[in-house]
Amino acid sequence: MIDQKTKEKYAELALRTGVNLQKGQALLINAPIEGADFTRIVVRKAYELGAKDVHVSWVDDELTLLKYEHAAEEVFATYPEWSVKMQESFATNGGAVLSIRSTNPDLLENIDPNRIATANKAAAQALTNFRRYIMNDKITWSIISIPTGDWAQKIFPDDSREGAIEKLWQAIAKIVRVDQDDPIAAWETLNNTLKIAREALNERNYDKLIFKGPGTDLEIGLPKGHIWKGGSAQSEKGIPFNPNMPTEEVFTVPHKYQVNGTVASTKPLNYGGSVIDRFSLTFKDGKVIDFKAEQGEETLKHLLETDEGARRLGEVALVPDESPISQSGLIFYNTLFDENASCHIALGKAYPTNLEGGASLNEKELDAHGVNDSLVHVDFMIGSNKLSIDGVKTDGTIEAVFRNGTWAFDIS
Numbered sequence: 307m308i309d310q311k312t313k314e315k316y317a318e319l320a321l322r323t324g325v326n327l328q329k330g331q332a333l334l335i336n337a338p339i340e341g342a343d344f345t346r347i348v349v350r351k352a353y354e355l356g357a358k359d360v361h362v363s364w365v366d367d368e369l370t371l372l373k374y375e376h377a378a379e380e381v382f383a384t385y386p387e388w389s390v391k392m393q394e395s396f397a398t399n400g401g402a403v404l405s406i407r408s409t410n411p412d413l414l415e416n417i418d419p420n421r422i423a424t425a426n427k428a429a430a431q432a433l434t435n436f437r438r439y440i441m442n443d444k445i446t447w448s449i450i451s452i453p454t455g456d457w458a459q460k461i462f463p464d465d466s467r468e469g470a471i472e473k474l475w476q477a478i479a480k481i482v483r484v485d486q487d488d489p490i491a492a493w494e495t496l497n498n499t500l501k502i503a504r505e506a507l508n509e510r511n512y513d514k515l516i517f518k519g520p521g522t523d524l525e526i527g528l529p530k531g532h533i534w535k536g537g538s539a540q541s542e543k544g545i546p547f548n549p550n551m552p553t554e555e556v557f558t559v560p561h562k563y564q565v566n567g568t569v570a571s572t573k574p575l576n577y578g579g580s581v582i583d584r585f586s587l588t589f590k591d592g593k594v595i596d597f598k599a600e601q602g603e604e605t606l607k608h609l610l611e612t613d614e615g616a617r618r619l620g621e622v623a624l625v626p627d628e629s630p631i632s633q634s635g636l637i638f639y640n641t642l643f644d645e646n647a648s649c650h651i652a653l654g655k656a657y658p659t660n661l662e663g664g665a666s667l668n669e670k671e672l673d674a675h676g677v678n679d680s681l682v683h684v685d686f687m688i689g690s691n692k693l694s695i696d697g698v699k700t701d702g703t704i705e706a707v708f709r710n711g712t713w714a715f716d717i718s
């Protein structure tokens with residue numbers, strides 16, 4: 307049984323290594339109502355660490371579904387202004403944001419994809435300013451997950467609800483290393499490994515990467531001045547924090563006009579409550595010109611039609627196949643976990659911080675450097691033990707970066 311002590315360790319890890327909460331700082335928590343017990347532990351520990359004020363914004367899957375089923379069409383075209391103001395006020399006052407994401411992957415499977423697309427777009431538009439605080443690391447923020455019943459049963463369909471929740475707790479505890487005596491020290495080791503990998507890639511400074519695997523033959527150009535990041539990040543005020551728990555990736559910005567070829571997904575993607583699976587995208591000069599999906603093609607189409615930037619890439623990330631998430635053999639239907647099991651790329655907005663000086667550039671300047679902008683940022687998985695990646699330098703030299711899904715050079 308997952309014990310109280312492990313949950314306490316997880317809460318402390320999220321606050322110290324995750325958002326790195328400072329004395330006197332306010333904290334905004336987005337949490338599933340089903341996880342109220344765990345959330346209360348986090349809140350208590352936050353006050354113990356000196357939080358000024360902690361606000362919890364509860365997420366209730368059942369209420370979300372009721373709204374999608376019954377609210378009038380026009381409700382989905384707007385996002386509540388009070389919610390934008392609430393979130394922005396935490397950000398502008400230097401608060402930290404901790405999001406606990408545990409949504410049922412199939413929650414909206416019977417809802418008209420049009421409604422979902424309209425709602426996603428309205429939320430993204432309304433939160434443009436708030437998102438800048440997050441994507442430019444102006445504040446410290448972190449995303450974690452805890453088990454909830456429907457989600458756990460999606461992963462372990464043959465177990466009872468309680469049994470599935472328990473199994474998912476065990477899996478998550480191992481992956482985020484709270485099963486270890488000193489999880490905070492374990493994360494220091496992990497952050498150090500990711501630092502070695504990103505520094506190796508920054509030093510090699512590739513002009514482009516070539517991905518090859520079943521159904522995949524894709525060339526991704528990298529902008530001049532691109533920076534590989536991974537593990538611990540740093541806020542504008544110089545506070546180190548971990549944006550994602552778990553994390554196993556190093557990532558950078560692809561050139562929005564220099565992506566060519568076809569890429570096949572290797573894991574299902576849970577996009578805003580519906581699943582897109584076994585899909586492929588074909589790019590020309592950075593833009594998706596063709597796509598197909600065995601499941602969720604309509605949802606994929608809506609995603610690609612969100613705006614101009616939704617058809618271009620905003621992230622390329624490398625994750626070796628020996629990642630503990632990959633080794634768990636589970637499909638989580640939750641991007642936070644699945645993206646850290648596998649090499650992935652993202653459609654939509656790029657992180658400006660992945661370009662030298664990028665955080666201070668405006669949208670036009672970012673575009674001139676090949677950095678994509680969009681209302682969306684959606685990661686999907688393209689890695690497997692059959693994936694190989696070559697790095698091409700500006701002088702044309704080709705080096706092996708990944709072979710059989712893992713590092714081709716020594717990163718220890």
Ligand code: ZN
Pocket residue numbers: 555557621623645650685
């Ligand atoms: Zn990523």
Ligand code: ZN
Pocket residue numbers: 621652683684685
């Ligand atoms: Zn991403």
